[in-house]
Amino acid sequence: MKKIIQIARLELSLLFYSPVAWLLTITLFVQLSLMFMGAMPALTGGQDLSFLTSSIFTDLQKIGILSQMLEHLYLYIPLITMGIISRELSSGSIKLLYSSPVKLSQVIYGKFISMLAFNFVIIMVMAFFVLLGAWHVPNFDFPHIIIALLAIYLLLSAYAAIGIFVSSLTTYQAVAAISTFVMLAFMNYIGTVGQDLDFIRDLTHSLSMPSRTERMIAGLLNSRDVIYYLVIAGMFLAFTITKLELERLSRTAFQQAIRYVGILIIGLTIAYLSSRQPLIGYYDATATKVNTITRASQEILKKIGDGxxxxxxxxxxxxxxxxxxxxxxxxxxxxxxxxxxxxxxxxxxxxxxxxxxxxxxxxxxxxxxxxxxxxxxxxxxxxxxxxxxxxxxxxxxxxxxxxxxxxxxxxxxxxxxxxxxxxxxxxxxxxxxxxETETAAALKRLTTTPPKLVFATDGYQRSMDKMGDRDYKILANNKASRYSLINQGFDVDSVSLEHNEIPKDIAALIIADPRVEFTAKAKAKLQRYIREGGNLMIAGEPGKQNVINPLLDSLGVQMLNGTIVQKSRDYSYDLLTPALAPGAVAMDKGLQQYYSYKMIVSMPSAGALSYSTNGIFNAHPLLMSDAQSTWLKKGKIVLDSAALEFDPVKGDQQGSFPTALMLTRKARNKEQRIIVTADADFFNNMELNRSNMRTLNSAFAMSMFRWFSYGEFPVDASRPLSKDNSTTLTKESIMPLQVLCYGVLPGVLFLTGLIILIRRKRK
Incomplete structure (x- = not known):
């Protein structure tokens, strides 16, 4: 080992006593400076962002400084490795090595260690810019970047081993450099070749070295890719040792081929076995574990079992x-x-x-x-x-x-x-x-009975199958919509209370905006369903209190006469924007963040609800109108050029009114859940696509149906928010960074290299 270290020190001193190493280091620094400073203007101003560590350094789709460097790293190795063996061959000093007591393997390992040291210099240059970014990003995700730098180091080491082998094939350094360029370029781009052909796709992908680095740059350390790079480095070092040893031994071409093939087979066998899925070890270094499926998805796969x-x-x-x-x-x-x-x-x-x-x-x-x-x-x-x-x-x-x-x-x-x-x-x-949310829902449906939501069709109600503005297909039954209930794990169906029985064991019955009164027969079925503990949603509309209130009598809820109007400079007065009430958070903890931000739900033409506090149900408001800007307007509303005014003489009532309620009680060994809303439009096709204000309609509607399914669906695949979501960088601080990165530090590197080279030449 002592001899290997001595050879490595000698080789490293020769490396930095030549201008090539210094020139490449300065070039690398300037290239990284251009990338780093190009990313900075987008981060100034101290605005809230997200996942800044990834955005600046590793994101493959955005600026990603380190990920961008993957395309250029192979350019830095050939000029360093071109003379590492060919220099010995051209000068004849290789004969001294053959006759010396030093083993050829020790020589090759020593030279490779010197390349590892140079690669470490490259990593330190990159680490400098990482530290610059970390200085301006609170809660910087260091473990993620450490894994990314390790991945780049492994890639560089594999490149170096390839370069050493190519250098042993010729006595001309220029030929060695060009050949290494060609070979590394081949390894860099071979992954794009033949991807449409089944019989060569896996082969070319396995030879593509940067594609494996991309996984680890994203923060996912895995044993398969680490072993792959070690195998590649080991194989080419073994090729180099074999080539030099066979030059001083008399062996037939067949015997030489057998040795090379043996090395290749051993390397590929190790790589193949290490890539078998049960043998792969993983470590997700990202702070929010973005490369790992959530705990909910893991539990679903665990429940599926071994099949x-x-x-x-x-x-x-x-x-x-x-x-x-x-x-x-x-x-x-x-x-x-x-x-x-x-x-x-x-x-x-x-x-x-x-x-x-x-x-x-x-x-x-x-x-x-x-x-x-x-x-x-x-x-x-x-x-x-x-x-x-x-x-x-x-x-x-x-x-x-x-x-x-x-x-x-x-x-x-x-x-x-x-x-x-x-x-x-x-x-x-x-x-x-x-x-992951849709995927987890589909996986979960394989082992559980999906909750079924049934829409009543009596009384000309809104349809779950139509794309009209007032209907519900986008939320309920649109296969092309990601957030449709059927893509979130639910089954949906419809029923006529007049002609059919309400299905058993459904998640909820939805009665949305009936326009005519239910018959006694339909009411009897509904009341029996409520008595038996069925979950229910009733959504009414102002002007139809005579239809809705008879359905609400047994619940201790009434829809008040009138329509809530809201003062607004930009919108019609009948467009109400109630905010989440504490009851919404009790219904779904996922709404906590929206509640703290005072997010709103848009409700065109909404009524007000009243409820009993000592009835058989526990009632809690889900949405409340703003007491300062809204009032309950009695009588017919005429929306024209004249603004509506509060008129107590006509019975108008100022205040904050509930527009959605949740009701609960214990029934048949479970919690019966009922929601009543004084608006049936907030989850219709038009409101879910509203773009002229920021609303919570889709998330609120999905939370209601999650409540009805007792948290089974949709699957909660949410992750913690990123902590590296702000920057201390300002426009004023960019100029000093530019001076440092474009002038001071490249100048220091240049002068340091120049002084060392001059002193070496004098000696």
Whole structure:
């Protein structure tokens, strides 16, 4: 070991007694300075941001200084390693090494250690900018960045081993440098080659070194990738030792090939075994564990047990969603499931490609005078499809029933005879793929009975199946909406109280804005349902008190005559914006943050509720109007150019009024839950898409249905908020940083290198 250290010290001194090492160090510093200072203007002003550690240094989609450097790191190694062995070969000093008592392996290890030291210098330059960022970002996520720097160091070390081997192949340093450039560039970009071909996709991806670094730069340390880089470094060092040893030994070409192949087989075997999912160890270094599925998802996978889950992805080649799951996108698609593989390795992924017409295409074909066959041929040419790899719609129907999925990309999960769909989402949804919330809901549906929400259809009520402004399809039954109840784990259905019985064991019955009074028969069914402890939601509208109040009598709740109006400069007076009441937080703790921020819910034309405090139900307001700006307006409201005025003579009442109530009581060994609202519009299609004010309608509605399911759905996949969400950097402090990074420190490095080189030359 002593000889190895001596060789390493000698090699390192030679390295820094040449201008190349200093030039590369200064170049690296200047490049990082440009990246770092380019990121700073967006962070000035002290505004609240989020995940600044990741945004500045590791985010692959944003500025990500360290992630950007992955594309350039291979440029810094060849000029350093080009002479590390070829210099010995060209000068003839290699013969002295052959005859010396020093083993060739010791020489190679010593030279490699010197490269590790130079790589450490590169890491220290990067660490300097990390410390600059940490100085201006409170609660900086240091463990995350330490893992990212470790990943870069492993990558550089593998590059160095490759460079040493290439240097041993030639006596010309320039040839060694160029060859190393070519080889490292090949390793850098090979991961993009042949990704649409099954038989070479895995091979080229396994050779792609930066792609493995990306996982660790994101903060997820894993044994598979660490071992991979160690194996690559070990293999090329072994190749180098073998090459030099065989030069002084008389061996046939076959014997030489056997030795190289033996090294290759050993290395690949180690890499293969270490990549088996049950053998991979993980450490998520991020503060909020963003690379790890939440505790809720982990518990769902734990309850599923040891049985395998089959996930089949059905991709229609004629739909636009095809481009998100082409064969070339297979590796990223597998990577999306890796957080789940970590806790359940036997999730089996399958891909089924088919072609079928998309909804709404028929009028277009008629207009273009195009047959379906011509349409298919046209799309095949546009999307460059090989129909030999695609099933027809008839063939697909024998495998799965995809009716109602609009021929879009969809995944079907199967487990022990049960199945459910996990959908993707078209624009304007920008994410396309399901998030952890939707994925966890689909997984949970495989082992539990999904809660069913039933919408009453009597009295011309709002529809869960229509896209009209006043209806509820977006929230309840829209498969293309991420936040639709059916994509959050619920089943939805409808029932006529007049003609059918209310289903048993449902999560809740929803009665939304009935316009005519229920018959005695329908009322009797409803009252029996309430007596038996069924959960219920009744949403009324002002002007229909005579319809709603008879349904509320047994609950101790009444809807007051009149409409709440609210003074506003920008909006109509009948647009009410009540805030969350403490009862909303009691209903769902996830609303605590919104309650503290005094978030609002938009309610067009809302009434006021009154409730009994000594009835059979415990009642608590969920939403309250503002006492200063709202009042209960009696009589007919006329909205014209004249502003409404408070008129006590006509019975107007000033004050804060509840517009939504929750009622609870113990019934049949469970808590019966009822919600009454004096507005039926706050979760309709139009209000959920409101864009002219910031509202809480979607989250509030989802919290209500979570309450009805006793917290089962939607799955709570929320994470703690990031703590590195502010910066002390100001516009005034950018100039000193620019002087430091662009002038002072590069100048210090230049002068230091110049002095060392001059003193060396004098000696």
């Amino acid at each position: 395998p889950i089959e996930v089949t992805e059905y991709i229609n080649g004629l739909d636009g969603s095809y481009f998100n799951s082409t064969p070339a996108m297979r590796i990223p698609n597998i990577a999306r499931w890796e957080p789940y593989f970590r806790f359940k390795p036997n999730i089996n992924l399958k891909w089924v490609y088919y072609y079928d017409s998309v909804p709404g295409i028929t009028p277009h074909l008629i207009e273009q005078k195009m047959s379906y066959k011509q349409y298919v041929n046209f799309m095949v040419n546009v999307n460059e499809l090989d129909l030999g790899n695609f099933s027809t719609a008839k063939e697909l129907a024998q495998q799965a029933d995809l009716r109602g999925e609009d021929a879009r990309l969809v995944m079907q999960l199967r487990y022990k005879g049960k199945s459910t769909f996990l959908r993707t989402f078209p624009p304007p949804d920008q994410k396309f793929w399901p998030s």
